[in-house]
Amino acid sequence: MGKRDGRRGGVGGVSRSRRLVRALPAVMICVGVAFDVGTPTEVTAVPLFAAASLVAAPFFSLAGTVRVAVAAILVVLAIRLSDGAILRVVSITDLLTLVTVGALAVLINRVVRRGTEQLASARVIAETAMRAVLPKPEDRIGGLLVAARYEAAQADEFVGGDLFAVADTPHGVRLVVGDVRGKGLDAVAAVAVVIGAFREAAEQERSLEGVAQRLERALAREGSRRGGLDSMEGFVTAVLAEIPVGSDTLKVINRGHPEPLVLHPDGVLDVLAPTAPALPLGMGLGTWPDRSDEWTLPAGAMFLAFTDGLSEARDMTGVFYDPADRLRGRLFPGPEELLSALTDDVRLHTGGRSTDDLALLAVARPARGQQERRTTVKIVRRDRE
Structure with missing residues (x-):
């Protein structure tokens, strides 16, 4: 109930603000009428009437x-007619001022609308391109349960460069979660380079270190082709992981990325901090000597990787969201339920005011009973078919 109320409160606050803004021009006109009627003829409320048109310009159609604008002009005209002061120089000047301000408000409205349409078009293009290069993985890969989420920031102007991919290879299930510096179509292009290089390297390279080096070379080639690192958004933070077939070993390489987590079936949580810090991919500072760290992913445990859109999400007081602290001791039936709870919780923490995109990837090694249940469900479904 708390999470739902939190989301509802955030949406309700936005709705109330919008209603207030839309009512403001009418309120200003009413206050202007009361002020103009209740004061001597020499005192005018024209600034309030003019402000009503300017307030409406960026928010109204x-x-x-x-x-x-027409309502403001007609109201002032009616007041001056009732006062018998319509032919005074001051009254004529007031009406000319309102006409000028009304025309300016219409111009501002068109400029704002055109900019909004262009921004929306750019975002749609970027989102479409992102979906093309970042397809959602299957929910079962190499005997593991998989779930992934990409959450676009509500307040952001463009889609960012968060990425994830999972591949079933002869060496086991390999995955990558990363974050390209920058936003927009250039970031999407960089995501395409990283994902393409990963899918090829994951199949061909015998070691996880070899996969990381292939990504490094791919970014260097693309950066040189485009005339420098800046055109390729500079660098990519990334976590690469490998889960060998038939083993509870988990290999991880962290290149300047937020530390992933392992959630055990008894509620214990491990933070997978690298034994040695490493630079992000594509920084152009020479070949980095990658070395994977080994952890344990037993049956029933889940591996969770995420981008800094999660770990750097802040509440109203500026406190960062701590996924390890929020998830420690909690149990989840599977990776999909984990990501659903996590996205709900971070929305509650931020009050729905996310300022950065986030990508989440969870991989679970099914427990024996879970594996048997899923197999039974598949057999029943086939029998029904």
Whole structure:
């Protein structure tokens, strides 16, 4: 209930703010009428009427802005007619001011709308490109249960460069979670390079270190082709992992990325801190001597990797979200349930005000009973078919 109420409160706050903004021009006109009627003729409330049109310009439609501007002009005209002061120089000046401000409000409205449409178009293009290069993995790969999420920031202008991929290879299940510096179509292009290089290297390289070096070379080649690192967004933080077939070993290489987690079936949580820090991929500072760390992923445990959109999410007081602290001691039926709970929890923490995209990838080694249940379900479904 708490999570739902938190999300509802965030959405309700936004709705109330929008209603207030939309009501503001009408309120300003009403206050202006009361002020103008209750004061001597020499005192005018024209600034309030003019401000009503300017407030409407960035928030209303073109028709709405025109209606507010015309309403302000007609109200002032009616007041001056009732006062018998319509032919005074001050009254004529006031009306000319309102006409000018109304025309300016219409112009501002068109500029804002055009910019909004261009921004929305750029975001749609980026999101479409992101879906093309970052397809959601299957929910079962190499005997492991897999779930992935890409959450775009609500307040962001463009899709970022968060990425994930999972591959079933002769060497085991290999995966990558990364974050390209930058946003927009250039970041999406860099994601495509990393994902493409990973899928090829995951099949061909005998070691996880070899996969990391292939990604490094792919970014260097693409950066040189485009005329420098800046055009390829500079660098990529990444976690690469390998889960060999028939083994509870988990190999991890961390290249400047947030530390992944392992959630055990008894609620114990491991933070997979690298034994030696390493630079992100693509920094152009020479070949980095990659070395994987080995951990244990027993039956029923889950491996969770994420981007800094999760670990750097802040609440209203500026406190960062700590996934290890929030997940420690909690149990989840599977990776999909883990990611659902995690995304709900981070929304609650931030109040729905995310400022960065985030990617989540969870991989679980099924427990024996879980494996048997899933096999039974598949057999029953086939019998029904």
